[in-house]
Amino acid sequence: MESNERSKNVEACELVTGGGCGYVIFGASGDLTQRKLLPSVFSLYRSKRVGEEFFIIGFARSTMDDDAFRDRVKKSIRHADNSIPEDEITSFADKCFYVSGSYDLSDGYQRLKEKTKELATRFATSGNLVFHIATPPPLYAVIVAELGKNGLVKRHQNDHPFHRVIVEKPFGRDLESADRLNTDLLEHISDDQIYRIDHYLGKETVQNILMFRFANPIFEPAWNCAHIDHVQITVAESLGVEHRAGYFEPAGLLRDMFQNHMLQLAALVGMEPPVSFDSENVRDENVKFMKSIRPFDLKNLDAQLVRGQYGEGLIAENRIKGYREEEGVAPTSCTETYFAMKMFVDNWRWKGVPFYLRAGKRLEKKLTQIALVFKKAPHCMFSQANAPVAPAPNVLIFDIQPKQGLSLSCQAKVPGAKMCLTTMQMDFNYRDVFGSEMDEDYSTLILDCIRGDQTLFWRKDGVEASWRLLTPVLRDYDTCTATKKTTAPDTPEIYSAGGWGPAAGDHLLEKDGRQWIVA
Ligand code: NDP
DSSP states (O other): OOHHHHHHHHHHHTTOOOOSEEEEEETTTSHHIIIIIHHHHHHHHHTTSSOSSEEEEEEESSOOOHHHHHHHHHHHHHHHOTTSOHHHHHHHHTTEEEEEOOTTOHHHHHHHHHHHHHHHHHTTOTTOEEEEEOSOGGGHHHHHHHHHHTTSSOTTOBSSSBEEEEEOSOOOSSHHHHHHHHHHHHTTSOGGGEEEOOGGGGSHHHHHHHHHHHHOTTSGGGSSTTTEEEEEEEEEOSSOOTTOHHHHHHHHHIIIIIIIIIHHHHHHHHOOOOSSSSHHHHHHHHHHHHHHBOOOOGGGGGGTEEEEEEESEEETTEEEOOGGGSTTOOTTOOOOSEEEEEEOBOSTTTTTOOEEEEEESSBSSOEEEEEEEEOOOSSOGGGGGTOSSOOOOOEEEEEEESSOEEEEEEEEEOSSSSOOEEEEEEEEEHHHHHOSOOOOHHHHHHHHHHHTOOTTSBOHHHHHHHHHHHHHHHHHHHHHHHHTOSSSTTSOEEEETTBSSOHHHHHHHHTTTOOOOOO
16 A cells, blocks of 8 residues: 555544543542553543543542542653643643542432533533443442432433443453343443443454454455464463452452453454444354353363462562462462463364463563464475475464564575575564554543444453353362362462463463464
């Protein structure tokens, strides 16, 4: 494509804006609000994707006035990017307000209602409201019930004005609790008003998987069990549990990463082409994929699943303590900080193709990548021409983070008289092409909610399908956690911080004659 044609397309894409709206954050004194939500909304404001018809209200129990909240807003934006001019931060902070109250008592909600009315007139937002629930999960249903009882949200009120609710992850801790939460929310709002967030889906590189697959038809004939040997998905963190042991200890990595992000990444790679790129059609295909995943054999989980827990080790020459030594973690904790899974998708496209998924904390480096490893050439004619090794398979890699792009490895001849082959990479790097940092994932998702686009949010049946797959496995592991066994065979294997997880994680592929790719 000519570069001026590409820049015309890019310009057209930047014009997506939300209309007037009030954005209310519950749990506004918390970590997520400071680190992610406020900088993301500021980024929308700064780039004029939300306009002057916009305001923010923080709601939490902590006592603060508007000015104290604005100081936090400013601090959080400066912390995210200290090069932003002060006048831009101040004009954004002037749109921020605060209401203090208990999450389960009406009086705070009544004050919130008064404030939203007053600000709707002042900022001409037509009464449109987005509520973002960023509190600990036990409060999700309580808050939506109070919003309903106090007339801040009305069921089916999805336009003129709209009342929408963004619900943070985790959405339940098993099938039963997710069902209960769905039922509780649906008493007060309809499914088209619920935005179950999975912030991974807000990443440009994740969304690009669908564009790449369905806007480039040359790949489709090879995107199936006839040509793909296996799929690998790695989500590695070098950080440990940090200050989130209270949440992580009873959850574990399988709940924290697989029920949502990992299965979503697999679905984007594996789903069938939707009829159109609208939320219902995309999510129909997404759910069909989830339902096609073969249930795990509970009598033989070790054949497909690996749990690990980080012990002490070294990262960048710093001594790292083991998980059980972390603050808030039981010294006999059974919680996994690493999980690897081999799964099969029982449908026509993926028959017999293993999907290997792994995620872990305190691994060698931060990395999210998806690799599609194609089948090797059926016959190596170059062996007769003194090629020392058989050609390696083609591998297509989606780099999600920190590198953002994609690459395709191909074989090429090494110049010279001998018939030597080497692997070369065809690389596409977002930054090289589009020249700027990718947006915060939350910016995309909050804007989508304001625009009423649910494509990148979980639908009720999708949440149910993923919990249905994992709940029997979790039940098995929860027994271990409950009895706090440390030496039983079903406890997670300890791995050294700074490596690539337990040996069993590598063995999961090696026993199939494969190995993890880290590009
Ligand atoms: P916090 O633990 O920081 O809680 C947010 C706010 O909720 C707190 O500031 C506090 O405000 C209130 N709160 C905390 N504990 C309680 C309690 N026991 N009872 C009543 N209120 C309480 O959470 P985060 O900001 O880290 O996360 C918010 C949500 O977002 C969680 O559901 C989390 O799972 C999810 N999430 C967080 C991510 C992160 O990186 N932090 C990433 C992805 C999802 P106050 O006391 O002032 O009312």
